[in-house]
Amino acid sequence: MEVELRRITDENRTDVLAVAVAPDQERFVGTVAGALREAAEYPEAKPWARAVFADGQAVGFVMLSWDVVPDPPHIIGPWFLWKLLIDHRHQRRGLGGEVVRLVGDIVRREGAAALLTSYTEGEGDPGPFYEKLGFSPTGDRDDNNEVILALDLVTAPS
């Protein structure tokens, strides 16, 4: 399966906005439309958004804070995985893990030493997903009490 990160354009926007998690997962990540609204609202968080395509089909969405000046606990960075969602019909097929690897490679080439992320704790939260990929809790939390995790990009295999 070929997994690609593509810019969101007028041509693919409708398909990307149709990507959705299961209703009980929305509390962890929301919707693509909501993420794009947040991106527009918080330019200081340096949003970088891409659609995830697998074999030419829109299956997910990823958004980073791109080399942002950290201002914890509000802005975590410099390289922060802000949103990651894989359509519920395409989950558990390795796509989420592949997106994290692709993003890790992209930011490592920009000089990032670590990729940070955070999640809201609860039944079905993505904590085990991130820990399988090599993220570990930093011990800190953000201003929404989300657990902050870091993936070491220097020693982690790509």
Ligand SMILES: CC(C)(COP(=O)(O)OP(=O)(O)OC[C@H]1O[C@@H](n2cnc3c(N)ncnc32)[C@H](O)[C@@H]1OP(=O)(O)O)[C@@H](O)C(=O)NCCC(=O)NCCS
């Ligand atoms: C979390 C998410 C991105 C994972 O995407 P995915 O494509 O299903 O993940 P993968 O198939 O690459 O899974 C990689 C590994 O993590 C495991 N995993 C995935 N989601 C998991 C979960 N919620 N709980 C426990 N393990 C999980 C998979 O079983 C797999 O393990 P394996 O390698 O031993 O088989 C996806 O479930 C999602 O969009 N969830 C809702 C939104 C969300 O929580 N986003 C993250 C916070 S912004």
